[in-house]
Amino acid sequence: MTKRTKKVGVTGKYGVRYGASLRKQVKKMEISQHAKYTCTFCGKVTVRRQSTGIWNCRSCKRTMAGGAYTVAYVFTLPRTHDDKITRIQLKMEEPNEEIKTNIFCHSTPAAAAMRSTLRRLREIAEV
Template sequence: MPKKTKGKAKKSGITGKYGARYGAVNRRRTRDVLNQMKSKNITCPQCKTKNTVHRVSTGIWKCKKCGAKFTGGAYSVQTPRGAESFRVTDRKQRELEMIEEE
């Protein structure tokens, strides 16, 4: 009687549903994007709570707790370009506040 083997290690994760189709590289890229999109570490920019943000449609995200609706990337809440823009705007706002105080 042959030995009972353990199941194969699951590298595929969320893309296991595709089986052997579409190629390894495409499945890996899809897995990374879907894991980022369904991450539990997504924080609402308005109320700062984790795991309350979900995607409404492409690039539109909504917080379940505070109801804030905002734009972002197609698969992530904030794109690298959007994060850079936010930092610049925040810095300019602080500079203006410092000038007004003087």
């Protein structure tokens, strides 16, 4: 098959209508929404858009939420409790003492939540 469009690509269906700049924006969105993405669960390039914000992996059959036009998710592999404790301890050991005292010494809801999270993670690590 010969190449039919030089510049317009998927927006050739709109012809001369709607203006060049709008067609360029639509082209960017349509290319990203019709592309295949890498599945973070199985690692294969089989994630396709099912509908607005719903993305489906055709290999492992998982359905996930994401952006409307791109898979805007950031999934990481599950971490162990030890990793979380280490990350929190590294945050506590940062050289900026003012931030450390503001987070852990004041009785704000965020500080209380951080202290209780640390306490629970230490209990889990000991068991």
